[in-house]
Amino acid sequence: MSPLAQCAGVTRRFGQFTAVSDVDLVVEPGEIVGLLGANGAGKTTLIRMLLGLIGTSEGEVRLFGEPPSRRTRGRLGYVPQGLGLYDDLTLAENLAFTAAIFGSDPAALPAEIRPYAKDLVGRLPLGVQRRTAFAQALSHHPDLLILDEPTSGVDPLGRARLWETIAEAADAGAGVLVTTHYMEEAGECGRLVIMADGAVVAEGTADQIVGASQSVLVQARSWSSAFEALEDAGLQVALAGRGLRIPGADPARVLRALGDRPATVRQVPATLEERFFELVQQGSATGATA
Amino acid sequence: MTGPAQWGASGIFVAYGKTVALADVSLSAPAGQVTAVVGGDGAGKTTLLRCLAGALAPDRGSVRRPPKERAGYLPASSGIYPDLTVTENLDFRATGYGMSRADARERAAAYLDRAGLAAAADRLAGQLSGGMRQKLAVIAAMLHQPELLVLDEPTTGVDPVSRSGLWWLIAHAAAQGCAVVLATTYLDDAERAASVLVLDAGIALASGTGEQIVAAMPGALREETARPADTTRAWRRGGRWRVWDPAGDAASVRPDLQDAVTVAALAAAAGQR
Numbered sequence: 001m002s003p004l005a006q007c008a009g010v011t012r013r014f015g016q017f018t019a020v021s022d023v024d025l026v027v028e029p030g031e032i033v034g035l036l037g038a039n040g041a042g043k044t045t046l047i048r049m050l051l052g053l054i055g056t057s058e059g060e061v062r063l064f065g066e067p068p069s070r071r072t073r074g075r076l077g078y079v080p081q082g083l084g085l086y087d088d089l090t091l092a093e094n095l096a097f098t099a100a101i102f103g104s105d106p107a108a109l110p111a112e113i114r115p116y117a118k119d120l121v122g123r124l125p126l127g128v129q130r131r132t133a134f135a136q137a138l139s140h141h142p143d144l145l146i147l148d149e150p151t152s153g154v155d156p157l158g159r160a161r162l163w164e165t166i167a168e169a170a171d172a173g174a175g176v177l178v179t180t181h182y183m184e185e186a187g188e189c190g191r192l193v194i195m196a197d198g199a200v201v202a203e204g205t206a207d208q209i210v211g212a213s214q215s216v217l218v219q220a221r222s223w224s225s226a227f228e229a230l231e232d233a234g235l236q237v238a239l240a241g242r243g244l245r246i247p248g249a250d251p252a253r254v255l256r257a258l259g260d261r262p263a264t265v266r267q268v269p270a271t272l273e274e275r276f277f278e279l280v281q282q283g284s285a286t287g288a289t290a
Numbered sequence: 291m292t293g294p295a296q297w298g299a300s301g302i303f304v305a306y307g308k309t310v311a312l313a314d315v316s317l318s319a320p321a322g323q324v325t326a327v328v329g330g331d332g333a334g335k336t337t338l339l340r341c342l343a344g345a346l347a348p349d350r351g352s353v354r355r356p357p358k359e360r361a362g363y364l365p366a367s368s369g370i371y372p373d374l375t376v377t378e379n380l381d382f383r384a385t386g387y388g389m390s391r392a393d394a395r396e397r398a399a400a401y402l403d404r405a406g407l408a409a410a411a412d413r414l415a416g417q418l419s420g421g422m423r424q425k426l427a428v429i430a431a432m433l434h435q436p437e438l439l440v441l442d443e444p445t446t447g448v449d450p451v452s453r454s455g456l457w458w459l460i461a462h463a464a465a466q467g468c469a470v471v472l473a474t475t476y477l478d479d480a481e482r483a484a485s486v487l488v489l490d491a492g493i494a495l496a497s498g499t500g501e502q503i504v505a506a507m508p509g510a511l512r513e514e515t516a517r518p519a520d521t522t523r524a525w526r527r528g529g530r531w532r533v534w535d536p537a538g539d540a541a542s543v544r545p546d547l548q549d550a551v552t553v554a555a556l557a558a559a560a561g562q563r
Contacts, residue, residue, distance in 0.1 A: 038451040039419050126331040152447060153475055155330025155490060156548060157555035160525035167526050181449050182478050184548060187528050224322055224465040238454070239324060239461045239482045241500050273478070276450060 002065035003028050004144045004175040005050055009059035012045050019045040021198040022059070027144065027175040032166065034189030035179045038280055042198040043179050047146055050177070051078060064143065074102060077142035077174075081149050083133040087122025091132050094121055098136045107139035126153050134165055145169055147178040151185065163188050183273040196280040206272050213270035213278065216254050218244040220263035233257035238274075247274035296320050297342070297438045297469050302351030304337050304492075311337040312348070312492045318485075319438065319469040324460060326483035327473045328551065333489040335473035336366055336442055342471055343440040355438055359387065362436035366443055368427035372416025376407060376426055379415050380433060387434035394433060401429045404462070405455040421452025428456055432463045439463050441472040445479055457482060477548050488551050495554040500547045507550040508557065510538035523556055536560075 005027040012020040020042040027033050037043050048054045049061050052068030063072040078084070085094050091113060092106075099106040109117055113131045116124055121132060130151070137145060147166065151159045163185070170176050170190075178189065186192055187206055194202040194209065202209050217240070220226035226244060230237045235257060238245050246254055247270055254265050270278075298318040304311045312334045319325045319342070327335050340346035341353050343363035355361055370379055377398070384394030402408045405425045410418060415426060424444055432439050441460070445453045464470050472479070480486045486503060488495040496503045514531040518524045524533045532543065534553050545553070 037449075039421055039449040149447075153331045155333060155475060155555065156328070156477060156551045157525070157559075158330055160527070160552055164521075164526050167529075181447075181453070182476050183450075184476065184478050188526070190529065224467070227461060227465040237461070239457060239464075241481060242484050273450060277454065280451060 001029075002062065004064060005177065006062045007046070007050070007059065008062075010046070010049060010056050010061055011058040012042075012049060012054065013057045018198055020049070023195070023198075023200055025193060025200070027177050029143070029173050029175050030170055031191060032170050032176040032178065032189045034186050034192045035177060035195065036181075036186060036192055036276060037179075037195035040197075041195040041280075043195055044148070045198075046195070047148060047177075047179070050146060051076070074140070075143045077137035077140070077145045079133045079137045079145075079147045079150050081152070083129055085121045085129060085133055085136070087120065089121060090118050091121055091124065091128075092117040094132060095136055095139060099139055102140040104140040107135060110135055127155075127158055130154060130162065134162065138165070138169060143174055145174055145176045145178075147176065149179055149181065151180075159185070183271065183276070186272055194276060194279055196282075201279045201282065209279075210270055210272055210275045213248065213275045214267050215270045215274055216246045216249045216251050216265060217268045218246065218254060218258070218263050218265050220244070220258070220261055222261065226258060226261055226263055229259065229261060230254065230257050245271075245274070248278060297354050297356065299338065299341055299348070299353045300351055302338070302341055302348035302353065304334075304341065304346065304348050310492050312341075314351075315487075315489065315492070315494050316351075317342070317471070317487050317497070319471045321437065321469045322464055322467045323485065324464050324470045324472065324483040326480040326486045327471065327489060328475070328477065328480045328486055329473075329489035330475055332491065334492040335489055337492075338489065339363075339440050339442045339471065339473055340365075342438070356436070359434075360437045362431035362434065362439040364427050364431040364441045364444055368423060370415045370423055370427050370430065373414060375412050375414055376402070376418070377411045379426060380430060383430045383433055389434055397433060397435075398429065401433070401459060401462075405429065405459055406452075407455075419452075421448040421455075424448050425452060425455050425459065428459050432459065432468070435463075435466060436468060439468050439470045441470065443473050443475070445472075445474060445476070477551060480551075481547060486547070488554055490555055490558055493558065495558055496551065503554075504545055504547060504550045507545050507553050509534055509536040509553070510541035511535075511545050511549055511553070512538075512540075512542040523560075525552055 003026045007023050007025040010023045035043050096106050113128055116128050151162050227237055235246050235249055251265055251267055296318055300316045301314050302312055329335050341348050344358055380398045428444050444456055460470055485499050487497045512533050518533055524531050
């Protein structure tokens with residue numbers, strides 16, 4: 001069986017600018033693939049090609065084994081960053097409108113948004129709007145879900161509940177491609193694809209991507225004095241609660257920079273975010289010399 | 291407690307008409323420390339930050355903050371003029387703070403350079419990406435080296451690379467002795483802060499250092515691979531299920547901040563029923 005979504009050697013140029021460069025990407029049924037990257041990494045351009053909104057300059061995009069078209073769009077659920085709801089229709093009217101477009105039956109409203117069925121969407125709290133956008137994207141039982149930063153503005157419990165909805169769709173056999181800027185969400189994805197400057201720079205589970213990367217954790221009696229000393233030594237220091245982290249640093253160099261300041265220094269496994277940076281910076285360096 | 295200045299709010303109440311935005315919320319913001327206020331939309335974060343910044347007077351309770359000229363505030367709408375360049379925005383702000391142009395330019399240049407904005411100094415602010423505009427807005431709020439810096443969701447919608455630049459600015463301000471309070475919907479941010487206040491529907495669900503919030507979590511957590519029959523006290527995490535037992539003491543998983551905050555929200559929801 002062919003994958004739900006497949007990009008093979010996909011490149012997209014806008015004039016002189018290459019937004020997406022030779023990307024291979026596959027989404028299989030039942031898997032949640034997280035797409036991570038800085039702004040300008042090419043995520044949105046890639047999604048627009050998958051949706052069939054723009055074509056490729058080179059390479060091939062296939063959805064359900066065929067080129068993107070209105071027919072493939074019918075098997076795809078999409079939640080854009082801006083949610084894509086009509087503010088001046090009620091919640092129920094929004095869903096009825098979507099159902100009419102997809103030629104599906106209007107879905108039963110999920111219990112948590114039912115009380116708002118007759119309210120204008122523009123007047124609803126953002127959390128309810130977000131739930132509505134999910135219900136709308138799922139109402140025609142799509143085989144592939146594309147979610148662009150789906151949980152922005154949601155509290156941690158609400159975010160866990162939205163991820164349950166995403167995982168339920170995947171458990172039922174749908175493939176999910178989701179973009180996020182947050183590493184706590186990346187942990188919910190079965191597989192991650194990291195993009196930098198238009199190209200894929202890493203792919204795998206979070207653990208595979210972090211690999212053996214290390215960070216140095218500093219717990220100093222005066223964090224501010226330690227911060228300044230490490231900064232002055234040219235190290236990239238980040239706050240971590242009551243401590244400081246220096247990704248990829250040599251502990252001996254950290255100790256030297258701290259001098260006689262009272263502090264404990266130890267090597268710890270890198271976080272996904274720290275590894276992400278390393279990869280993005282390497283990607284930029286390669287891009288700059290190319 | 292003696293020592294460095296401690297700004298903050300104590301037992302504040304704010305209502306907009308019949309809607310209670312904050313009910314008996316307290317927050318301490320010590321000098322030289324970053325304090326994160328975490329919650330979703332409608333939690334009361336903006337109301338609390340407006341009180342701290344002096345933009346709103348609470349109905350009851352007290353706020354301790356420095357005089358306005360020694361505070362910096364980034365409101366949810368960034369307060370940057372889109373039709374001025376980056377440099378013009380900062381010059382304008384420096385004039386407002388009564389800084390000498392030479393001082394302001396020198397400090398601005400250092401911040402812009404470290405935040406990766408130096409090359410954009412002459413661009414119109416309206417043409418910057420979201421992340422660049424937020425970095426500019428934070429620089430504008432801290433340019434006069436305030437004693438209290440209040441930032442309303444500085445990282446929302448900002449990509450991880452710009453977020454790292456923002457966090458350098460925040461850490462730098464705190465290292466200089468400033469008390470920084472920032473609102474966020476993400477625990478990624480909260481984990482970087484020295485202490486955290488979790489708000490939900492105007493009520494403080496939890497507060498303290500990350501470790502304290504985790505240690506104060508009631509009951510116990512266990513992990514299950516299959517979806518439990520009752521999911522009211524369960525949620526998915528990393529492809530498995532976390533189940534919270536309010537009365538339990540035999541934990542099979544060590545909770546982290548994300549777990550503890552989720553449990554606090556579940557406990558509050560159970561209390562309302």
